[in-house]
Amino acid sequence: MKRFKLICDDFGVPETSVRVIATEATRDAINVDEFVNAVYGSTGWKVEILGQEDETKVGIYGVVSSFNTVRGLYLDVAGGSTQLSWVISSNGEVKQSSKPVSLPYGAGTLLRRMRTDDNRALFYEIKEAYKDAIEKIDIPQEMIDDAKREGGFELWTRGGGLRGMGHLLLYQSEGYPIQTIINGYACTYEEFSSLSDYLFLKQKIPGSSKDHKIFKVSERRALQLPAVGLFMSAVFEAIPQIRAVHFSEGGVREGSLYSLLPKEIRAQDPLLIASRPYAPLLTEKYLYLLRTSIPKDDIPEIVNERIAPALCNLAFVHASYPKELQPTAALHVATRGIIAGCHGLSHRARALIGIALCNRWGGNIPESEEKYCQELEQVVLREGDKAEALRVVWWTKYIGTIMYVICGVHPGGNIRDNVFDFHVSKRSEVETSLKELFIDDATATKVKEETTRKNRGYEVVVRISKDDLKTSASVRSRIITLQKKVRKLSRGSVERVKIGVQFYEE
Known part of the structure; x- marks a missing residue:
């Protein structure tokens, strides 16, 4: 604490801005008074000991700070105890259970009990305790209805025990592209429950050895993982169906700070805020032009x-x-680049912005990076509805490719009006008498309009000046590339977009 006080002095932090918070370990310590007095005597700082309910509420704020939106069940597995609640965060408002439940099944506590108690009896004890707990937290009916419709609840987690499980899952996921960031990682219920059952039944970590250390899992934490496996196997039999598990690094420290922020700031999207400092002066004009190219x-x-x-x-x-x-x-950009350190991004968001920005620069990457890009796509495809995830990836690539053209016409961040624009229409709405000039693969020649497909199809016409220097040969080559890429994207996809060009004389 003395060293931390010196660090605060180095950063110019005023005394009034320092808040010392203690949680369960201090609250339950036999020498708590002696410890608190020692901290005050050496630093002059009073220690605020949170009650169990307040600790849970602040912990939930920590999880909410780690994502753009959160909705589902909340579970914290600490060393001595566990906390169960529900949470809904949207537009800066955070709703949670007024009756969260704390139970004495922390990773350290369970590990000690597993050495002396019958594990089967312990399993059923936890199962019954969580059957009661899930009733006590009083889940809103709207959440229950949503879970039935969507195939289960999403489980939002924190605490060292569950983060250890997350790192173990990453360790086992060969080819997963975001290994060093646990915050924002998500897995399916099947992946998590299979690992939990294995740890519980086998009492060992799958595939590990002294020569293969699991990233960010200490020896002490590794010893606790079978206990966490027993706990989660029992919990999953007691609580409603779970469809996805999310991992967070946000805790009481982050939650206490996040809870102080005004609602307007909490409502801001972390991805947009993290990227805003790098925006060109006329970014809104770029966005407006981009949006004219999408339905x-x-x-x-x-x-x-x-x-x-x-x-x-x-x-x-x-x-x-x-x-x-x-x-x-x-x-x-979001995994090792300038916004990789942003707190509040899911792995899905990190993958998507990387894919979009890669295509904005033409997407011409070596084979090893192609493999990495495909792995990022899989991060998106493994979450939620597969068909919708495919659409998300498709349109992400599409907008990146469109920006490749826009930024070729306006390469300096300074965008002029009326140089070119886009017109979007559904295929069924395109009149057969409409005659556009389409740039073919090799030469600027007219080609016949394709017949309308039964798939979701759109006609996107790029309307550009025939003589403007900004739409010279280099820009037209980008449009040719755009046509090729979108045609390739559309092949075998339910999303079908045809790119056409209309030249006009000023």
């Missing part, structure tokens, strides 16, 4: 409301990089 009400919300604005913010971050490096650096 207003028929693309996934995450693409239109989150990825597209962030893409425009980051569109010129890699402008000074060598041409060969730009798409590769862009692909890693």
